[in-house]
Amino acid sequence: MNGHPSIDSSAAVGLLFDMLRIRRLEERSAELYGQGRIRGFLHLYIGEEAVAVGAVHALAPDDAVVATYREHGHALLKGVPMTAIMAEMLGYQEGCSRGRGGSMHLFDAATRFFGGNAIVGGGLPLAAGLALAEQMQGSTRLVACFFGEGAMAEGAFHEAINLAALWQLPVLFCCENNLYAMGTALERSQSQTDLCAKAAAYKVAAQAVDGMDVVAVHDATRQAVERVRAGLGPYFLEFKTYRFRAHSMFDPELYRDKAEVERWKARDPIPAYRARLLAGKVLDDDGVAALLAEVEREVEAAVAFAEAGTLEPLETLCLDVYTGEGSA
C-alpha cells in the first residue's frame, strides 16, 4: 500500500511533489504581489492543486492543455519552467509570453500549453477546435480543457460540448467546480446545479470526482483519458474542489463565510495526501523534508531568475501583432 495503489512509488511521490511546487510557487507569488512586484490580476489556485496535478499527470506529454486565468499550476505541470512563469508574472521578456501576458496569459508552444484564457469559457471552443484538428489528422492526442463551474453558465460551454459530442472530438472536459463564480455561488447562478447532468444532456459521459483527493482525480482522469483516446468521444469530469484564497488579490470575500472556508481547509489535499504516503511508508519525514527543500530551491531560483529579468525594449512593442511583422 503506497497511498496510491495503481501507480508506482515514485509516481505517487511525484503527485505530492507537484502539489507542493504549485502551492509554494503561488504563496511566493502572493508575497511578490504584496510587494508590488507582480501587478494586474493574480488568481491563486491554492486549495485546488489536487485537480490539476491528478489530471495532468494522467495525460501524455504531447496532449494539449487549455486552461483558465487560474493556470499557474497547469502551466507548471505541462512543463513550462517555473523560471519562465515567474518572469512572466514580473512582466519581463524572459517570461513564457515575453511579459505580454502576465499571470492570466501563460502560453508555451513547446509543451502544447494553449493558455491562459481570461475570458470565462473562452477556452472551450478553442479546445474543440484543437481536438478537431487532431481528429482530422488521425492523431491519438487529446485536448484537456480546464474551466470553472462558472463557465457552464456561458453559451461557450453549451456550444462547445455539443460540437464535441456531435463530432465525437477527443476533448477531456475538466470542470474545476470550486462552488463560486468569482463571488456568485453555483446555486445562485445556475438552475441545474448537477453539473454532470448538463454534460449528460449532450450525451457526454460524465463523472463527479472528489477534487480534494489527488488519487481519485488521477484515477478518474486516467480512465477518462483511455476512453477519449480510444475514440469514444469527449468525456466530462467534474472535480469538486475549493479555492482557499480570495478570487483575486482584490477580493474582500464578502460572499462566503469563514466557517465554510475553514471546513474546506480541513480537507486540504496536500496534508491529506502526505499523510497517506507517510502511512503507506512511501515517504518518511526526511523524505517530505527533502521534497520541501527541493521545492524551496526551485521557487527561490525562479524568483531570482525572474528578478534578474529584462524589460522588452519599446522598439518591439508591435512585434508579433502580425506574424513576422514589427508593426501594422
Next chain:
Amino acid sequence: MTRITYREALRQALRDALLRDPRVFLMGEDVGRYGGTYAVSKGLLDEFGAERIRDTPLSELAFVGAGIGAALGGMRPIVEVMTVNFSLLALDPLVNTAATLRHMSGGQFSVPLVLRMATGAGRQLAAQHSHSLEGWFAHVPGLKILAPATLEDARGMLWPALEDPDPVLIFEHAQLYNLEGELDDSAPLDIRSARIRREGTDLTLIAYGGTLGKALAAAESLAAEGLSAEVIDLRVLRPLDDATLLASVCKTRRALVVDEGWRSGSLAAEIIARIVEQGFYELDAPPARVCSAEVPMPYAKHLEEAALPQVAGIVAAARGLLG
C-alpha cells in the same frame, strides 16, 4: 476568359484551395447539404465529403472558436458565417483570441484562420441581416480584413488568405453574388494593396465591396458632365494601403469616400483622417464621404434605398467637392 458569376468565382476559389491543400476544410451553417446560404459551396460536399465540407450547428461562438483551435492545431480552416450580423455572436473568439493570440503569447501562436461572411444591405432583409460592420473588425489589430469587390478578387483572394499565417476575414457583399462578367483567372493577387479601378484627374472616389460598383457608375455619370473621377477599390480594409490612397489624392486633390457603414466612427472616418493627416496641404477641398444613414436598416424598399449610398448621392457629393 470565361463568363462567370461572383458566386461561382468564390466556389472555384474554394474548390481550388481544397484540391491544393489537404489541411483546408470548410465549415459553417448549411455549407454542406444545403449548399451554402448563398449557394457558394453548392456541390462541394459531393466532391470533398462531409469531413471537409462540415455543416455546423447554429453555434457561431463555438464553430468560429473551433476554427481558431483547428488552425492552431495545424489545419487551414475556412469558416463561413452566414451574415455579418451573426458574426457578432462570435466576436469573443475573434477579438479576444484570434486577434490577440500571437502578440499575447509573445509570438508563439499564429492563427491561420480564414473567415468568410456576407455583409451589406440591398435585399430588404431589414435591421438584423443588412449591416456593414467590417469597419468594426478593421478596428482590431491582429486581424486582416478583405473586401473582394470584383470577380478577380472573389476568385483570387482566398488562396493568399489561406497562405497568410494570421486570421483573415473576408467580407462578401451580398449584392455581389450575382455579379457576372468575364474572368481572367490567371493573374496572381496580393492581399496588401488597394487598386485603381478607373483612372481620373479631378477627384478620387474611394470605395470597397458593395460600393465599388456604385462609385464606378458615379464616375461614369460624372464623365458625361466632363468631370474625371479616379476610383480606388480599397480591397484590403486592414491594413489600409495608405500609399495608394495618398498618391491618388495628391494627384486629384479631392477625395470622396463611399462606405456602406454608418458614418460615425466609420472606416470612412479613418480614411479621411489619414488623408488629412498625410495629405492636408495637397488638398483643394475638404474630404467628403457618403455613408449609410444612421438608422437600423429598414425593410421597406424605398426606405432601404434612401438609407444606403446611391449613385445619385455620390455624384452630387462629387459635384460639391468640385464646387
